[in-house]
Amino acid sequence: MAIQLGDQLPQFIALSQDGTSFDSCGIQHKPVVVYFYPKDNTPGCTAQACSFRDAYQDFQDLGAEVIGISGDSVRSHQNFQDKYKLPFVLLSDADRKLRKLFGVPTALFGFLPGRVTYVFDATGKCIYIFDSLSAKVHISKALQALQSAQ
Template sequence: MAIQIGDKLPHFSAARQDGSSFDSNEINQKPVVIYFYPKDFTPGCTSQACSFRDAYQDFQDLGAEVIGVSGDSAISHQSFQQKYKLPFILLSDVDRKLRRLFGVPSALFGLLPGRVTYVFDAKGYCIYIFDSMSARKHIERALKAIQKTK
């Protein structure tokens, strides 16, 4: 069952880019953007991650956290984060548990993992979902959704 607007952020845990464990309870009481992307170091995903990086302070100023999720390993995420100086958390979803938990659809006839951004308010409720393989619009739309909560 896919997450819908109004649904509560499900509890989950996953490996961070440094190999440590992340628990979704760490982000209680603050807005959060969780974006799923296909693969580290690909052109669209790199552009999207760098755009979130460039707007990260805007999200922080609104009290929000940004978390990226893909099926890459924590080691790949660490290299990706270091190369592009990404200030936010990257979670490894090698077993696709998080994709299934959130209901992220595949793209291109099931050939690629989908690109979906979820925005949750400070109470943990989903207020916005953007599903598009176009990497450029995710950041602007997520930021507008969080601004509406203020």
């Protein structure tokens, strides 16, 4: 069952880029942007990650955390984060459990993991969902949703 507007941020545990266990319970009571992307170090995904990086202070100013999720390994995420100086958490979803938990669809006739951004307010309620392969648009849409919620 896919996350819908009004749904609560699901509870989950996953490995972050530094190999530590990340628990979604630790981000309760603050706005959160969770974005799913296909793969580290691909042109669109790199542009998206760098755009989130460049706007990261804007998200922080709104009290929000940004979390990127893909099926890449912890090691791949660490290299991706180091190479592009990404200031936010990257979670490994190698078994695709998080994609299933959120209900992220596949793209391009099922050949490519989907690119979806979810915005949750400080109460954990989903206030915005953006599903598009257009990588850079996700950042402005997520910021607008957070600004509108304040």
